[in-house]
Amino acid sequence: MDASSLLALRPGRFPxxxxxxxxxxxxxxxxxxxxxxASDPFVNLGEGLVVTIPPxxxxxxxxxxxxxxxxxxxxxxxxxxxxxxxxxxxxxVEYLVPxxxxxxADPEEFYGVGVDAGTVGFADAEAxxxxxxxxxxxxxxxxxxxxxxxxxxxxxxxxxxAGCANIVLPAAPDGENxxxxxxxxxxxxxxxxx
Numbered sequence: 280m281d282a283s284s285l286l287a288l289r290p291g292r293f294p295x296x297x298x299x300x301x302x303x304x305x306x307x308x309x310x311x312x313x314x315x316x317a318s319d320p321f322v323n324l325g326e327g328l329v330v331t332i333p334p335x336x337x338x339x340x341x342x343x344x345x346x347x348x349x350x351x352x353x354x355x356x357x358x359x360x361x362x363x364x365x366x367x368x369x370x371x372v373e374y375l376v377p378x379x380x381x382x383x384a385d386p387e388e389f390y391g392v393g394v395d396a397g398t399v400g401f402a403d404a405e406a407x408x409x410x411x412x413x414x415x416x417x418x419x420x421x422x423x424x425x426x427x428x429x430x431x432x433x434x435x436x437x438x439x440x441a442g443c444a445n446i447v448l449p450a451a452p453d454g455e456n457x458x459x460x461x462x463x464x465x466x467x468x469x470x471x472x473x
Contacts, residue, residue: 356463400459
């Protein structure tokens, strides 16, 4: 895949594209195990696609497209959630293959993230297994009615930006976290690119 066709992390408006884009910093993601999980965290956190990366702490950014006809910011959609493994400009882009899987024979096929709650997120797969509590995550974490519920944090323009959140896992001793964003085009199946 041609890296120049990927508009993640590229703010502005480009020839042939109707929409302008902005890029926003969402803080850092700790992936100390080196096992990066991509999932819809409200549906399958702990069961998502896992790829191996160098263990570390990485900046996360969201690319937001202004899809309003007036280009006035009245209709924004998250178009990419990106974990920055290195600085610089990508020279190639490829579909990532999860741990233990074989690449598809057809170059147009890909592994990805199934989205059923309009959200996509990244976390350390081992931290999720260790630091998420037993019980009903929906009532106990996602939608508690408090300002620190995961839904409230995603809706808060004061936390990161509205539609996104950077949340420390409940029992994490060293700030192990999850960074999530609305999947701007709703439910579906989205590729994970590297």
